[in-house]
Amino acid sequence: MRIALVGDIGRYALHDGPGIRTTVFFKGCPLCCPWCHNPEFRSPFPEVAFYASRCIGCGDCMPACPEGAIDMERPGLIDRNLCNGCGICVQVCPGRALELVGQEYEVESLLEILLRDRLFYEISGGGITLSGGEPTAQMDFVGLLLGRLKGEGINTAIETNGYFPWSVFAGILLDYLDLVLFDVKLADPAEHRRIIGVDNGVILANLARLIELRPDDVVVRVPLIPGYTATEQNITALADRVRALGVKRCSLLPYHPYGLSKAEHVGLAVDSSLPEKPLGPKEVARWRQFFDWAELVEP
């Protein structure tokens, strides 16, 4: 695949690896974590985001839609069952109320954008991070892109959910990666399947192989989600498990509710059990203790 669907390109990113970076958010992810903080990148197809607060109610989008998916009376404006993500409505909207999430890029056109901030990477020790969605879901493209970035001498990182075919990852990605930010969420396989939709066996096996090959270049990232991952039982088991694999570096990602409003913009249902407040520093400090054996990297 020489074309990828990209949800967003985040420049001046400070939390996805060292230095000042640009993060590419690939669109599409095979998992479905209820707390996903980038829900607009989960679907592998283009979607329209609607920002009600910017809408001036002009109604121009309604007749423009070829699918008849827009109704001014509908609370979220767009009938997601009818919308095919063509983006025509976005072109006519004068108010920035509609935005297309998901744009196709060839390697060269994406590379051109990513190299624009090269001086910032060089000066700060930064580079490029591939995130999402799930970048390994578009593995062929990512392999080509990483090859080009390495050719340009750019520091590279990937942020992955670990759910990928090992042989392909090891074959076309790993050699081009300086850093792997590897997410693990739940220790119990049955819970993992129930909540996220797939078994964690593949994920943990991939992590084990990765640690064996590149122990210093892996940071295990654990999202702290009240009611899901941030329970005594899960964190204890998870910390033991990754420690046993030989993991050296970890990051804890405290829950933040901004995923909720983003889900609404693309018409996704939100999990009502998730709190509206971010996780406080006291809570975070408590979970940090479970990882006192590891080098804790600030996310």
Next chain:
Amino acid sequence: MLGCLWFKVADNVTMVPEASEEMFGGAGTVPAITLGGVDSQGEDAVNDLTYLMLRITELLGIRDPNVNARYHYKKNPPDYLRRVSEVILSTKAVPAMYNDVANIAALEGLGESTEHARDYAVVGCVELVSTGRDYPSSSSIMLNLVAPLEMALFNGKRPITGEEQIGPSSGDPVGMNSFEEFWEAFKTQLDWLIEQAIQLNENFGAVHQEMMPSPLLSVFFEGPIAKGRDLIQGGALYNSSGATHIGFADVVDSLNAIEKAVFMDRKFGFADMLEAIKSNFSGVEGEKMRLYLQHRTPKYGTEDRIALKNSRNLIRHLFEVYQAHINYRGGPYRPAYWTMTNHAGLGGICGALPHGRRTGEVFASGITPVSGAAPELTACLNSVAALGGREVPGGWALNLKYTPEANIERMTERFAQTVEAYFRAGGHQVQFNIMTYEMLIEAKKDPQKYPELMVRVSGYSAYFKDLNEKMKDELIIRTQYDLTTGKAVPFPGMS
């Protein structure tokens, strides 16, 4: 002792007529002091005194002297950049920063010897001179770029002066078939206006030469004694005249909007656009068009291809037009982009524009992108830096506003890295206000609360309370970037 010197320099305040408050609001005499950079041999000129002067600037936090820090990214130590960054974060405004590599090259481009170019200092706002050798008359011309744009839109007339034919007739845009035709019409008006301005300046110069020689001043310069010629007759080693331009970003964005919405996408006809502009985008349809133009056309400050092309073309064209002239003292004209408060004053008397700006609204300052038009910091810095080089020998003012942060150490690091990248990319100059929209809104509402709030205007510092209302508003709406995200912070109440 340094502190006393700073006070002495600051206490020279001249009386100015009220009208000048519109255009040069809150300014003192703006005596400039330049620190750092390299010496005439190209070696690091930062020394203990540099750090002492930075400390005094930090301690006093007064409007004048206008302190400028030169930075040579190949020669000056990282400690110096960090220290300058710290002082800016702590005073929230000063010093302004200058890129030695770009500025020395710009002066050399005008025929100054390398040694002399390296020994430059800043005068007035952001203008560059080889100290004691250069008699630059740097604000000889202050030209409103929006005037020729309006004249191109209305075939030589302007909304503010009604039916009076001011410029040449360059054709009715309604009949034009391509953006290039409009660009030619704009250049016709612009070149005509520049000719007028240069002619006026030459006339002033001739009067000045005849009536007001400056023998005392001449003694302080290299050249007049050796040549036996007064400064005003061209006695100095270098004899330029400066021409600064107001409304750069607004004109570029208007050109972008015309190119994209009228000629490429055929979203609006030129006739409809002109009607909307004349009526100040009135009515529902007018407002819809205004929002579309504001949100959906290419913006200077985003690295959009069209915007980059138009911004570069305008810079290049201005440079070429001025280079075709020699001033009355035998030196070149130097185009520049600093605006003091002219961008607020002149904005107040200009009509609505094709990029969605309403009648009377302020223009963007200096070389800064239009407020709210450049949402990403790195893209903004890259697209400004892309204009750098020899075609802006008169200097420019880029105004940035950053959110203050609690962790000063971390902020200092990112602040310094960001300036470094902008300079390496070719940016000439940058100055900062470290404050939020809310802070300034409150300072406008309740001046007692912020009696000493000092801000960077466009090349000089002023006390916020001294500025007129329009200029206060301009400072409030300037894009505020957050150095933890590299993104523009949404204006309060906007999403």
